Amino acid sequence: MAVAGVVAVVVLFVWGPGWIQPSVSRSRIRTARVDAGPVDAVIQASGTVLPEVEEVISSPVDARVVRIVQRAGAKLQPGQPLVELDARETALEVDRLEQNIALKANQQEKTRLELQRSLNDLDSQSRIKDLQLQVFRSQLARNQALAKEGLVSEEVLRQSELAEAQAVVELKKIQNERDNAQQVARATLDGLALEMRTIRKELDEARRQVDLAAPRASRAGVLTWSLTEEGASVRRGDVLARVADLSSFRGEATVSDVHAKRLTTGLPVDVKVGEETLDGTVTGILPTIRNGIITVQIALVEKSSPLLRSNLRVDAFIVTGRRPKALRIHRGPFADGEGPADVFVVNGSHAEKRRVVLGISGVEEFEVVSGLTAGEEVVISDMRDYLHLDTVRVR
Known part of the structure; x- marks a missing residue:
């Protein structure tokens, strides 16, 4: 029995480190290979599709609404009356x-x-x-x-x-x-x-003003909003209706004010509509910041695309920089963005920790500035629990 115990201790001493070395299952991690290609630095924004032209029809006088002629959603022709006002x-x-x-x-x-x-x-x-x-x-x-x-x-x-x-x-x-x-x-x-x-x-x-007591549409379009209560009192300048031309659209996006210095007119924008991407350009940045949010106006190249609908929610990616030829790695939770980062590079049955430097962040890729070469396989899953180790076994 004593001999058996000694043998067990020796075996544990020799093979133990391999048995107790931390490991991860390959099926539980995601990896990607470093390749070469273009990388765009982007600011991700939440966007909305809006009619390119929307006419606001205001009350010309202080009056009372006698009759609502058209309701929201109605298709209009030029000269068609919208509401009737009492202009006595x-x-x-x-x-x-x-x-x-x-x-x-x-x-x-x-x-x-x-x-x-x-x-x-x-x-x-x-x-x-x-x-x-x-x-x-x-x-x-x-x-x-x-x-x-x-x-x-x-x-x-x-x-x-x-x-x-x-x-x-x-x-x-x-x-x-x-x-x-x-x-x-x-x-x-x-x-x-x-x-x-x-x-x-x-x-x-x-x-x-008397003639305008029956406000009319000045263009063909769709009534996107109108007063709904007959008998309501309106003051001169109050909005009575909005008529939009739904044959062409523009975009409006909101971003955090932490990106204010990176924003300027003329920047290209990728607008994601479902699985499709439409090209656009930043045409305006509203000067007012509300609750830490900046509003950006976007002109679309395909402003009449059949994918577009009024008030459709979209993702907008504002391109602030481009690297036409760069080493890149697919984005993932393994890194937060630009700057130095510790990553795990897969080498056979092990993943070795390595310090790398990442550059600009694109929609799907990080630019690799140094520390990696094309073809290397990198763990792009969250590896924060293993950063205290130099090597992790991959099962």
């Missing part, structure tokens, strides 16, 4: 403005008539005064001739001269009054004309 207040405003225009027109006509009457009076006074001036000048000429012969006194001659001079001044005064009357009347008429132009613009706008 605006109609009353039209009546008020029309009355104001009539009053201003009446004031204009009254001013013209008063001007004409005033001018006629002044013209009559001017003609009378001109005749008087001619009489005074005739008398002055006669008295001047008589004064040379001593037949008229100096006093009579002086009175004739004063009468003629007074008539000249009075005639000039009448002419100035006529000019002033014309200028005042012209300014009054210009002011009334300006007021009428302003009121006419207000009237045109009020009439337009």
Whole structure:
């Protein structure tokens, strides 16, 4: 028995390390081989397909919804009414403005008539005064001739001269009054004309708003949203309906603001729709960040693809960098991304730990910067429980 015990201890000492060495079953791990090819650095984003063009129809006036003509989902043609509004207040405003225009027109006509009457009076006074001036000048000429012969006194001659001079001044005064009357009347008429132009613009706008009391579709499309409650009150500018052209689409994606520095317009985007991928480009980045989320606008190359539907959820991969020729390894939980990492390289029945450096992260691959060569087999499953070991047996 003692001999048997010694033999058992020797056997355990010789073969034990092989029996108790940690191991993994090949069926429980995933492996991939290093190969060469292109790698794209991407930011994965959650996206939504939206109509490329969506018209927002707003209420032109403060009103009450009388009738809902079309419901969401209806296919529309240009000019088709959507809702009917009660625009009585605006109609009353039209009546008020029309009355104001009539009053201003009446004031204009009254001013013209008063001007004409005033001018006629002044013209009559001017003609009378001109005749008087001619009489005074005739008398002055006669008295001047008589004064040379001593037949008229100096006093009579002086009175004739004063009468003629007074008539000249009075005639000039009448002419100035006529000019002033014309200028005042012209300014009054210009002011009334300006007021009428302003009121006419207000009237045109009020009439337009009355015409818009039955908002219509301006293009062919689909009614994606509309008010549903008849009798509801709406304010000017409130949204009444949305009409979308569902023949072409665009994308909108949201990403964490930690990627803000990597985002710029013009970046290519791979949009995954089911099993298919559509090409796109970042066309805009909204400046507002909400709850740590950035919104990115995407233009699609195949904007009319039959795969697209309004509000369809998609995955968007924004390409921020490209390596056309690089060593690469399939992505997996064995590494978190760019930087140094400890991986297990399969060598026969063992997997040996090795320090490698990974580069950019693509949708399906990591770039291998150093530590691996093409053709090597790497465990891409989560091996965190074995990182304290240098070698793991593969069963």
